[in-house]
Amino acid sequence: MGTHVIKMPDIGEGIAEVELSVWHVKVGDMVVEDQVLADVMTDKAMVDIPSPVHGKVIALGGQPGEVMAVGSVLISIEVEGAGNVKESAQPAPVKEAPVAAPKIEAVVESKPVAAPAPKAAVCQGPMVARQADERPLASPAVRKHALDLGIQLRLVRGSGPAGRVLHEDLDAYLAQGQSNASAPVAAAYAQRTDEQQIPVIGMRRKIAQRMQDATQRAAHFSYVEEIDVTAVEELRAHLNEKHGATRGKLTLLPFLVRAMVVALRDFPQINARYDDEAQVITRLGAVHVGIATQADIGLMVPVVRHAEARSLWDSAAEIARLATAARNGKASRDELSGSTITLTSLGALGGIVSTPVLNLPEVAIVGVNKIVERPMVIKGQIVVRKMMNLSSSFDHRVVDGMDAALFIQAIRGLLEQPATLFVD
Structure with missing residues (x-):
């Protein structure tokens, strides 16, 4: 077995550093070639970083919100064979992606997103009993929608490919009366003391920087x-x-x-x-x-x-x-x-x-x-x-x-x- 080290690639346009926006994998996950490992944010867009190899994730090089220099170690993957740990480690090929919404759960909970569960593991019916630490497959827009509705995604059955949770699944869940929206009307008048801290990272950080820069200059x-x-x-x-x-x-x-x-x-x-x-x-x-x-x-x-x-x-x-x-x-x-x-x-x-x-x-x-x-x-x-x-x-x-x-x-x-x- 060997170690394949993936470095932060040179995305071009003279960019020397990028912000690590979100992980799609965690230590211990098995990954396959072309699977998206992480999203990074440049001054202009979100970019996917895919895996060039099959293997097991053994180390992550940064945390969401961290600004990383081009060429720094992004992730280490255990592979069959010698790997490239002793070599100069060519950067992984970059797949330019359209700007995508930040993964809401990764921002709030600050732990990496697990690889998608196989479809066979997804139960049928309007509600699914997943493990507390199991992260269902869903798009950023669906995650945000679920967060706004107060729905725990791990309880929602996904009808999409590989058990992906779709907007329609959230609607079906609400129709079954399982969401927090079914709470008594009196709950709207209950006192609240909860707080939520959301790191300013990704696109929101870029917007803040550009607006501040514009008004100052x-x-x-x-x-x-x-x-x-x-x-x-x-x-x-x-x-x-x-x-x-x-x-x-x-x-x-x-x-x-x-x-x-x-x-x-x-x-x-x-x-x-x-x-x-x-x-x-x-x-x-x-x-x-x-x-x-x-x-x-x-x-x-x-x-x-x-x-x-x-x-x-x-x-x-x-x-x-x-x-x-x-x-x-x-x-x-x-x-x-x-x-x-x-x-x-x-x-x-x-x-x-x-x-x-x-x-x-x-x-x-x-x-x-x-x-x-x-x-x-x-x-x-x-x-x-x-x-x-x-x-x-x-x-x-x-x-x-x-x-x-x-x-x-x-x-x-x-x-x-x-x-x-x-x-x-």
Whole structure:
């Protein structure tokens, strides 16, 4: 028998260290080739580390949340034969994975996740009597859903492959009245003294670092303008009625993207990135619009590339595709990087005004607030109009206040007279 040592691989892009997010195995587990051993978090994405060999785990090189240098020992596996412990230990091949939700149980309990139990070990029926330390197979989204519902996964029968617990299994469990949700209503008024400490690791740590970095380095200022979106909403409804069945439904976002693209022709200093260390501003002809998207693991910004060359329906389809990929944890690193300006919207929850934080190294972010119907005075008459605020932020080191105001006013003019969106 020998020992195969797997080192933290070089993931590329000059990354010198990564954060160990979660283990999928523990000491004593038998693993097979290509089985995922751990997830690590880079600045841009979650990456799976697979096993290149069959064998038994004999040592783990770090704990979830630990930042590890490229080339450091990640895991040691006992294998048949000589192994590679005396050699330089080539890094395991890396399978780039889309950003995935952190394993909730690994965060809360801080012990590694066991390998999946064989299907034969899974009992039938709505409830399973697993051992207290046995970890059922389930996706991160299912684990979070179960945690939110107060369900112990080890009690739920899994109907998926290899006994994997699915969302449908949680629904069936609830239907059987086995969850904490069936507790008496009076329990809602009981005093609580429980606490939960959740380490800030993985994607949440990256979000915290980027937000703190942005507010410390950039000279933020915000500008808010009220826009009458009645006409563009009427156009959107007309296009959806005429072409929605064949081309897909349009939301307001592709109109906003188009307005930003047209307005940026006159304000190239806003479609830019600022390298504050090199003291260099790079203005870009291509408009790559980041679309801020809320996922289970936190805020993500997938990128609509070359928005300047897309039609309304092309933009709408790409926004929908990227949002779905981000929310499902399937967005790649390339899809989450390279934006030149960001558009953020909370939809119906958009509120009256907001102060969005810049997505460095960009110098502008456009924030969309909710649409409300209000009485407005037009040509001496009181009429009901659909009104919406744009709450946008800029980096005052690069963008002057006058230019920011004129840029937003240009967007306002384009949306209030939507025909001008398509006039070259």
